[in-house]
Amino acid sequence: MREIKASRITQAVTELVRQANFILRQDVLSALRGAYKFEKNQRAKTILKAILDNAAYARKKNLAICQDTGMPVVFVEAGQDVKISGDLKAAINKGIEEGYKKYFLRNSIVSDPLLRGKPKFSPCVIHTDIVRGNKIKLTVMPKGFGCENKSQLKMFKPTAATEEIKKFIVEAVKSAGPDACPPYIVGVGIGGTADYASILAKKALLIKIQAENSKLEEDLLKKINKTGIGPMGLGGRCTALAVKIQKYPTHIAGLPVSVNISCHALRSASIIL
Amino acid sequence: MKKLNSLKAGQQIFFSGTIYTARDQAHKRMVAAIKTGKRLPFELKGAIIYYCGPTRTPKGKVIGSCGPTTSLRMDEFTPLLLAQGLSGMIGKGGRSKEVRDAIKKYKGVYFVTYAGCGALLSKYVKGAKTIAYRDLGPEAIIKLEVKDFPLIVAIDANGGCIYDAD
Incomplete structure (x- = not known):
């Protein structure tokens, strides 16, 4: 011991x-820099620049x-x-x-x-x-609770098509709309029980943004970015920086899906003792 | 203040002057005060409210991180405040139809500012004094003096709305 x-x-x-x-987080910063390049819309670019400037200023001045x-x-x-x-x-x-x-x-x-x-x-x-x-x-x-308030949980039927699940996740982002500080990072938990799917959705936000995506994650990101919500909800190509999914075995009678949205200021830090 | 009425949705301005922070619990109290005929902590007529609960103020600084919070949580209280003379609001995100109608009716304006950029926005705050509801901690009402505070008009006095634009 x-x-x-x-x-x-x-x-x-x-x-x-x-x-x-x-x-x-370094991975969030890189993703934001990528989004800045990806955006064509001038206002969206200005907003992403402010977000990047904010991160630099916070770090320099020891401000939240x-x-x-x-x-x-x-x-x-x-x-x-x-x-x-x-x-x-x-x-x-x-x-x-x-x-x-x-x-x-x-x-x-x-x-x-x-x-x-x-x-x-x-x-x-x-x-x-x-x-x-x-x-x-x-x-x-x-x-932050601006984005936590946009969390959603749905208990699907075990026979539900993947398309229905995708629709639910995209709709969750649409209903967050401009309110929860886009561009978002979308954490999704699929499987387990209602409580466990929600923990998985939150844990998905700890996955490095640049980690390799599944086809489902890629597809969802494309669909979400097609909504045109954009940075601050004022329009643009970048509504989400990433969709990250965590799965777990579940019961024959169910298919829990939980969505935990993070604002662009996705913050976490770890240590191993 | 009159100039605020002539702004159009989508315009960016840099505001200098006085604004008051107020969020969920402060709104609840102010509306209760109006309904029971009690005095409000500041003159609503012509005032601008900022939906903001800053961090605590680090030593030697005017204010801590101080970005906007989600505006729609204040929607149920807003029409009454507008009816009482409130001129402007600063927050983030959309508003209800009722708020939009009230903004049009009372010739107010709703701004959004850089969301999730509280550190950066602290640069534009030159003075901060807590004036009421101190027991609410970060939800107390703080009188802020700001200089060149960046704002985007989201809903204008004619009911024009930035979220409809595209």
């Missing part, structure tokens, strides 16, 4: 909060890329041969809180979803996977 102290987890999460919020520093989502891949000394969940939340405070990020979390109240920095949402090995991988994803 390899031992990792809870305080080390806290420290790592605090640093990931800084990286995720101030430094735009977006004021919506999200509901922090933390993915934990814990090796089964690791022993955490201390309280793992508390350590993660402490890291989130310290990071958000230290770097002047936004307190966007209300303790009770119905009663609301004064926003706080935590808790975050934690997804844990137990894997082989004696390491622990931590990923912090500040997920």
Whole structure:
């Protein structure tokens, strides 16, 4: 058993909060640069230029890329041969809180979803996977709610045609329209159960944008970009930077499909301890 | 302020002057205040509201990251504010038919600005003072002084809308 102290987890999460919020992911930056070249429309180009300038300015000035520093989502891949000394969940939340405070990020979390109240920095949402090995991988994803609000889940019939599923995904993007900061990155989870498909959709957003696409992903991206929604919804060739799909076995009676849209400011940072 | 009425959907302007941040909970409170005859935290007549909840202000800076939030969540409150004299709104994304009609009726204007570019937009904010609803944290009302703040007219006083254009 390899031992990792809870305080080390806290420290790592605090640093990931800084990286995720101030430094735009390299793959997202490259995709945005590609989109800038791909666009013909002058306004769309101007908007993409502002998005790229924003990322550079945020990095240089230690400012949040977006004021919506999200509901922090933390993915934990814990090796089964690791022993955490201390309280793992508390350590993660402490890291989130310290990071958000230290770097002047936004307190966007209300303790009770119905009663609301004064926003706080935590808790975050934690997804844990137990894997082989004696390491622990931590990923912090500040997920803005402009785009999270556009999430959709549909339980298809097992006999549904792939065309119906494609239509559902494209319609989800169309209904987000100009509201959730396009160009989007579209995360899709297919299979499992309702809850699991939604986790897969979110995890799909962690896949490197330039990673090789399936035919289905390519096809969906083409269809989405044909909508002409464009950057900021003001028209253009680039409505999405990527469509990423994660699949999992499912039940004979069903076919869950979940769509988790990200704005162009797709933020995450990881470390392996 | 009169000039705002003559803007056309699709035009880009650089605005200098005063704007007030207000988002979900602040809208709910302001509308409740109007309905019960209470005083509002600022004079609505001629005012511009910015749908924005900035990050906390880093030391030595005027404001933190401060981009627009999704406007449509404010739609149910907006017609009443326009009826009370609100001149302009700044946000991101589309609006309901009711808001569009109210903008036309009361000769207001709805702008969008660079969405997801909160760091960049902070450059154009020269002053920031929290004036009300401090208990709402990032949803408090902040009076901002901006210079050359980039805006695109999304819905104009004649009901022209940028999202119809193409």
